[in-house]
Amino acid sequence: MSGSRIVLHGTALSGHTHRVELLLRALELAFDFVPAPAEVRRAEAFRALNPFGQIPVLQDGDLTLADSNAIMVYLVRRYAPQSNWLPDEPVAAAQTQRWLSIAAGEIMHGPAIARLIAQFNFPDEPGRAERISTRLLAFMDGHLQDRSFLAAGHPTLADLACYSYVAHAPEGGIDLAPYPAVGAWLARVEALPFFKPMPRSPVPARG
Incomplete structure (x- = not known):
């Protein structure tokens, strides 16, 4: 320490x-x-x-x-070098890195930007964040059909990196209802013993 x-x-x-x-x-x-x-x-x-x-x-x-x-x-x-949060096993390690990249890429430019637009008047191309979010969530939902967590059979940094903006996507006008596997994954992350939620912001009215 x-x-x-x-x-x-x-x-x-x-x-x-x-x-x-x-x-x-x-x-x-x-x-x-x-x-x-x-x-x-x-x-x-x-x-x-x-x-x-x-x-x-x-x-x-x-x-x-x-x-x-x-x-x-x-x-x-x-x-915690011996923990499972950053796996050493090659496939799980690669998958974790992949999802860290997705967190910095599609999740940032999709759900995160959509939320910034709705909540904080962030300037961006209309509809772009929503289109990215739709592709991302469809991909995540398919990926999670037969998996409990994103990168391995246990929670990794991938799940922590991807959770917050996906969970708060409705605050950017992104509906999560069509993605039940994503919803089940969010619930699994929220059930982890250390979990603490991020404060909610108002969900914008849908036109």
Whole structure:
């Protein structure tokens, strides 16, 4: 363990922050949460932690690390190298990395952006996030037809990285009802003993 307490900079409504918080809870690592709303992220002090002004940022002793997926890999390798969160078995390891890429790609540009548009007036091409979300969720639903978790027969970083924005997709106007296997997977993640939900935002009315 590090000599000083871990510090997580983020916001309660950020899925990127939430995935790191879930892992910290899973690994039973004590940490301090420091809110980093937009005005904080624009300040020089925060830009010294992450020049891109993005959250989350993790501080662990002398280490300062940005990017949620990189933070999760670090935490597992540093504090739980023998755990199943980042598998060593080649196929499970490759699948975990694949889903981390999907979390940063299709999930970010689909459900996450749709939510940003609906909740925070984020500027984006109309309909683009919804189209990406539809393709993504159809793929995930097929993938999960005969699987309990995304990358292996047990939870991995893939599930934590992908959960938050998929679970909150309705807040971006994305209906999850047509994807029952995705819904069952979300319920399995929510049943994990360390799980803590991300606060909900209003679901927009459908036109």
